[in-house]
Amino acid sequence: MNSPRAIIHLSSSSLISFLFYGLAITCLTSTTxxxxxxxxxxxxxxxxxxxxxxxxxxxxxxxxxxxxxxxxxxxxxxxxxxxxxxxxxxxxxxxxxxxxxxxxxxxxxxxxxxxxxxxxxGTIPHELGRLSRLRFLYVDENKFSGVIPTNLSGCFKLEKLWLAYNKLAGSIPKEMGLLSKLTRLVIDDNKLTGGIPSFLGNITSMELFSAKENPFGGSIPDTLGHWKSLAGFGIGDCNLYGSIPHSIFNLSLLVNLSLSTNHLTGSLPLEIGNQLPNLEFLQLRDNELTGVLPPSLSNCSKLGFLEMSRNNFSGKLTIDFSKLRDIYSIRLSYNNFHGRGEADDMRFIDSLKNCTKLVVLGLYNCNLMGVLSISVGNLSDQLTKLSLGENELFGILPTSIGSLDGLTILDLDSNRFKGKIPGTIGKLQKLQYLSLFSNQFSGPIPDAIGNLSLLNELYLFSNKLEGHIPSSLRNCSKLNYLDLSYNRLSGKIPKQLLQLPSLTNYLDLSRNSLYGSIPSEIKNLKMLSGLDLSYNNLSGPITSNLGECVSLTELYLSGNQFQGIIPFSFSSLGGLGVLDISENNLSGRIPQFLGEWKSLEYLNLSFNDFEGEVPTVGVFANASAFSVLGNDKLCGGLVTLELPNCKETGSKKKRFPVFIVVIVIAPTLLIVLCCVYLLCKKKRNSQPSQSSGSERFMKVSYGQLLKATDGFSEANLIGEGGFSSVYRGILDSDDEKSVAIKVLHLQNRGARKSFVAECEAWRNIRHRNLLKIITSCSSTDFQGNDFKALVYEFMPNGSVHDWLHSSAYTSKLNLLQRIHILRDVATALDYLHNRCQTTIVHGDLKPSNILLDDDMVAHVGDFGLARLLGTDLNQNSSSGVKGTIGYAPPEYGIGSEMTSCGDVYSFGILLLEVMTGKRPTDDMFKEGLSLHKFAYMALPDHVIDVIDDDAIVLQSTEANAKKVEECLAATIKIGVSCSVDSPPQRMKIEIVVNELQRILDVLQNI
Missing domain, CATH: 3.80.10.10 (Ribonuclease Inhibitor)
Known part of the structure; x- marks a missing residue:
């Protein structure tokens, strides 16, 4: 029998075993x-x-x-x-x-x-302020919105903060000044406002500050000069005003300095090169800086990139580039570097021979005067771009230019070079762009140009070139733009030139002394957009092979000696927008197909020998769109032409009695009508009701669009709106051309209605200045969700909004381009309002909906708010979305229905924006001031003060400058007249088209 102590001992031992076993089980069950x-x-x-x-x-x-x-x-x-x-x-x-x-x-x-x-x-959580140990925060290149959290100051150990390429708004919080250990702050490409605050100067540890592409406004604070360790400083495109503080030039450790695309004024300190000896990158382009370009920049021995373009620098260019051995890019265009009373502005070229890394030398439009010396051939063998156009260079072009065998771009236009074009230019085997126009070159075009097998564009117009067009041009197998106009060239048009399939953009041989007929080989240029052979001595009939150039949008044959009739093959040229065959010896009747072309905007048949009746349809319905002057045998047409009435022909011929005709024909006609009716009925019953309107479009599935856009990747995203996202894609097809795919956000209210509206609008409209729709897709995605998309022709030059307001577009629209675009848009509106079977109101006309093709031709797109007047389709209620703020007419705001007058108002605002460069929602338009009033107050004598600086091109003579000012005033007047508050008082769109065309004609003849 066990003793009590033994029992107690056994119990304790069992308890310990039990507890150990239980702990083991617990550990096992919680291991994962x-x-x-x-x-x-x-x-x-x-x-x-x-x-x-x-x-x-x-x-x-x-x-x-x-x-x-x-x-x-x-x-x-x-x-x-x-x-x-x-x-x-x-x-x-x-x-x-x-x-x-x-x-x-x-x-x-x-x-x-x-x-x-x-x-x-979404927003950056303010809870990040709890991370007191955080040293590096990188959230750049996302889609964060909202403000910068104020309590990021709680991250007091923060050294690097990257917030760039988001959608952050508001101002930089003052608490950020407490981040005393911060060395790098990168906040590029957001929507930050409120200026660059002075308290940032308290962060004396700063080594890199980059805030480009934010609409900050204000000036550069002097306190930023406290950043003694600063190596990188970038605040380009920040809407900054005032001068650059002198304290900035005392930051001797600066390596990169970029203050481009602002409104900075004043001059640079003469000692800048001594104050900033470590500079490697200096970019001050697109400002309003004045004074000389300091010679001390020669002391920045590490400088590699120098860009001072588009300022008001003056005085002689005296930088000694021989000290800048690491320089690879010199961009100084659009300044005024002419030395007073001297003609040796080009001596600096001699100092560039030691710059063996030089890739770009840009001095376009700098008022330089002098001779281009033979030393130009000593420039770097890495030089790819040499731009010296629009200066006052004279003398001969040295043969040593042929030594620059790395060049891809050579731009020497608008100077006073004379003598022959050196044959050594044929050694530039990598050349893709050659521009020598508007000089005084004489003699023949060298055969050696045919050696430039990579050449895309060749501009030799407005010189004194003689002899034949060299047949060696056939070797320029990539040539797509050739302009030899306004020379003294003779001989026949070489057949070899017309066998270049690459010639797709423009061929201009006008204003020469070419003779003979148009070679039949012209048929090879099936993709050519523009052909100008006007004002030569060409003769014979117009070859019918021209009808095979089916891509032509402009054809000029005026001022020659062509005979015979207009070939019937021209009926294939339905895409022509301009046809000018005036001042020839053509005869016969005016072909009816000319009145059937929908895209034809201007037709000139004047001073020929045409006879018979002038049509009254198509282009012939608008007296300002065509001309038949100097054809004495024409009759009929519009009353405004004041031509004689056409005589009735065959009125005296013997006719069968009417009752016999009726007896013979009526039964047969009745039988035919019955057959047609039964056939149509059978066809209608055997086909879906939607098919007839859609069979001409290719069919695409959701899967095809997914593949075309690489899964609708953000890399292919080219635009977003309230109802849709637009992607660039490539559909599986033979030509593999890029398309724009508009995917509807069906979860957003109104998106489905927008899709229907756009489909209805596109169903029957076609015009050169409307975006071309390829197809649509109404299906489901792979999760079974509704999916709707529209596929359009891709417009490679983006939108008018991009050209006006995006910093990504370094070049800007010139005056002629702007007027051309406005004329294109007005023409499209005229078509929608007056030339469609059903009047169409666009409803959302604005710069972002005007897209530009390769040739900068404007195309109106986005018909998501369109309305077809006189139908039950897409009727807008008074509470529906009508246009965009700033562009929608005032009557829409009080519930009025959409009308064509509303489109005219939007066009007026668009015109004023294009000409002034200012959005209608600009911050300056407050307290009763609007874009309309801003422009109205400038009429008639102060228009030049409101025009966008990039649009104005000063002319060489006072008379021309006056003509330009008159054209500017006339254009602004159109915009003001279109954007008045009262709809009945707005200018008619057809009048707008005529007025803009008149303005264009004046500008093109200056």
Missing amino acids: VSASYDGNETDYHALLSFKSKITHDPFSVLTSWNHSVHFCDWSGISCGKRHKRVTVLWLDSQGLEGSLSPHVGNLSFLRMLSLSNNSFQ
Whole structure:
């Protein structure tokens, strides 16, 4: 029998075993969970919250974030060795979409948060301010909106902060001045306003500050001169005014300085080169800086990039480039570097021979005067672009130019070069662009130009060139634009030239002394857009082979000696917008097909020997769109032509009695009509009702569009709106041309209605100045959701809005381009309002809806708000969306229905924006001032003060300058007349077209 002590002992031993066994079971059952966070539940749950906010993970980078492994082993995570707490969260360029969880603020040991180049949306959580150990924060290249959180100042150890390429708004919070350890602040390309604050100067540790492409406004604070360690300073395109503070030039460690595209004034300190000896990149282009370009820049021995274009610098260019051995880009165009009373402005070329890394030399339109010396051939063999156009260079072009065998662009136009074009130019085997127009070159075009097999564009017009057009041009197999007009060339048009399939853009041989007929080989130029052979001595009949040039939009044959009739083959040229065959010896009747062309905007048949009746349809219905002057045998036509009535022919011929005709024909006609009726009825019953309107379009599926856009990737996204996103894509087809695919946001109210409206508008309209629709897609995606999209022809030159307001477009629209665009848009509106079977109101005319093709021809697009008057389709209620703020007419705001007068108002505002460069919603338009009033008050004598500077081209003579000013005033007057508040008082769109054409004619003859 066991003693009590033995019993007690056994009980204690059993209890210990039981407890140990229970603990083991507990450990085993919780192994998978503890493996995930090892006791650090805060970090674990914070990371799971981060994952829960991710809506798209295309590379499955977060699949490793699960319970099976410790979070320190998850993708993109690094932990401290001692505490196993998260110190780094790095998920750059993973295609992640979603929002940033505020629980990230619980990762209290975090030292680096890097989410660059993803698609995070929403605001930056203010909880990030809890991360007191954070040193590096990279959230650039996302879609964050809202303001910069004020309590980021809680991250007092922060050294690098990258917020660039988001949609952040508001001003830089004053609390940011407390980040005393900050060395790099990058906030480029947001929507920040409120100026660059002076308190940033308190962050004396700053090494890099980049804030370009923000609409800050204001001036550059002098306090930024406290940044003694600053190496990089970039605030381009920030709408800044005033002068550059002198304190900036005392930052001797500066390596990169970019203040481009602002409104900065004043001059540069003469000692800038001594004050900033470490400069490698200096960019001050597109400002209003004055004075001389300091010679001390020669002392910036490390300088590689120098860009001072489009300022008001003056005085002689005296920089000694021989000291700048690392320079690779010199861009000084659009300044005034002419030395007073001297003609040796080009001596600086001699100092460039030591610049062996030079790639670009740009001195276009700098008022330079002098001779281009033989030393130009000593420039770097790496030079790819030499631009010296629009200066006052004279003398001969040295043969040494042929030594620059790395050139791809050579631009010497609008100077006073004389003598022959050197044959050595044929040694420039890499040349793609050659511009020598508006000089005084004489003699023949050298055969050696045929050696330039990579040449795309050749401009030799407005010289004194003689002899034949060299047949060697046939070797320029990539040539797409050739202009030899306004010379003294003779001989026949070489057949070899017309066998270049690459010649697709323009061929201009006008104003020479060419003779003979048009070679039949012209038929090879099937893709040519423009052909000008006017004012030569060409003769014979117009070859019928011209009818095979089916892509022609402009054809000029005037001022020759052509005979015979207009070939019937011309009926294939239905895409012509301009046809001028005036001043020839053509005869016969005016072909009826000329009146059937929908795209024809201007037709000139004057001073020929045409006879018979003038049609009254198509282009012949608008007296200002065609001319038949000097054809004495014509009759009829519009009353305004004042031509004699056409005589009735055959009135005396014997006719069968009417009753016999009726008896014979009526039964037969009745039988035919019955057959046609039965056939149509059968056809109608056997086909879907929608087919007839859509069979001409190719069919595409959701899968094809998905593939064409690489999964609707953001890289292919080219625009977004309230109802849709637009992607660039390439459909599987023989030509593989780019298309624009507009995907409707069907979850947004009004998107479906917009799709229907656009389909109805596009159903029957076609015009040269309307965006061409290719097809539509109404289907479901792979998840079974409704999917609707429209596919358009891709417009490679973007929108008018881009050219006016985007910093991505370094070149700007000139005056002629702007008037051409406005004429194109007005023509499109005239077609929609007056020449369609059903009047169509666009409803949302604005610069972003005007797209430009390769030739800068304008195309009106986006008919999502369009209305077809006189139908039951797409009727807009008074509460519906009508246009865009600033462009919609005032009557829409009080509930009026959409009308064509509303489009005219929008066009007027668009015209004023194009000419002034100012949006109707610009901040300056307040307290009763509007874009309309701004322009109205400038009429008639102060118009030049409101015109966008980039649109004005000063003319060489006072008379021409006066003509330009008159044209500008006439254009602004059109915009003002179209945008008056009262709809009945607005200018008729057909009158607008005529007035703009008249203005164009004047400008083109200056």
